[in-house]
Amino acid sequence: MSTGTLHRYESAEAIVTWDESVCVHAAECVRGLPAVFDPRAKPWVRLAAADVEAIAETVARCPSGALKFHPRGGAAAQHPPSPRHTPEHPMSTATLKPNGPYVCSGDFDVAGKTAAQAALCRCGHSANKPYCDGSHAKHGFTDAGHLPASAPAGHAATGRVTVSPLANGPLKCDGPLTLAASDGRHSTSDPTFLCRCGHSANKPYCDGTHKKIGFTA
Numbered sequence: 001m002s003t004g005t006l007h008r009y010e011s012a013e014a015i016v017t018w019d020e021s022v023c024v025h026a027a028e029c030v031r032g033l034p035a036v037f038d039p040r041a042k043p044w045v046r047l048a049a050a051d052v053e054a055i056a057e058t059v060a061r062c063p064s065g066a067l068k069f070h071p072r073g074g075a076a077a078q079h080p081p082s083p084r085h086t087p088e089h090p091m092s093t094a095t096l097k098p099n100g101p102y103v104c105s106g107d108f109d110v111a112g113k114t115a116a117q118a119a120l121c122r123c124g125h126s127a128n129k130p131y132c133d134g135s136h137a138k139h140g141f142t143d144a145g146h147l148p149a150s151a152p153a154g155h156a157a158t159g160r161v162t163v164s165p166l167a168n169g170p171l172k173c174d175g176p177l178t179l180a181a182s183d184g185r186h187s188t189s190d191p192t193f194l195c196r197c198g199h200s201a202n203k204p205y206c207d208g209t210h211k212k213i214g215f216t217a
Contacts, residue, residue: 007045013072015072016045016055019066020066021131022065024119026063033058092104094179095179096122096179096204099137100145102122106161107159109162109163110130110163121136122196143198151187152187152189153187156188157188175190196215196217197213199213
């Protein structure tokens with residue numbers, strides 16, 4: 001069953017939904033449980049092919065939050081959602097994927113929509129901004145995902161981060177956002193202005209280049 005971009009797959013024990021509009025095709029589900037998640041099959045999600053606990057754990061690893069697990073009735077007590085997705089006071093982190101998006105996890109409000117996970121575009125080419133749609137690969141976006149030497153050290157903190165895509169400009173992040181670089185460095189700041197045009201010389205931070213190149217979004 002599907003409604004627009006939201007698809008629903010059901011079994012006696014659970015419901016799995018897939019929002020194709022925010023999926024970045026990282027294929028964590030396919031690698032983790034190929035018997036259930038098979039993009040060559042129709043339907044591509046087959047819940048009867050594995051036990052519900054394995055499905056819940058695999059869905060919990062979806063980096064974009066496109067997949068969500070909903071237990072039915074008594075299954076809720078036996079198979080609660082992964083605790084890393086339902087902490088009482090989560091730390092909101094944006095991981096800089098090399099040559100890819102900002103992979104966010106924690107407590108986020110993205111353009112008015114609450115999300116525990118989201119993959120946000122940083123190449124500037126997504127047709128589904130502020131979300132990543134995989135365009136970084138098609139357009140050859142390259143960035144190692146490191147933090148500049150000037151990145152504020154800050155102190156890891158918890159709290160909701162509100163992400164507001166500024167017109168023709170960066171992502172304005174209000175709240176204690178922790179950036180996790182691909183080389184292991186971390187930086188926490190509030191507010192944080194993240195580049196989303198793909199051309200800042202101070203990535204992941206905005207340096208105003210979007211104005212020079214005429215970025216529109």
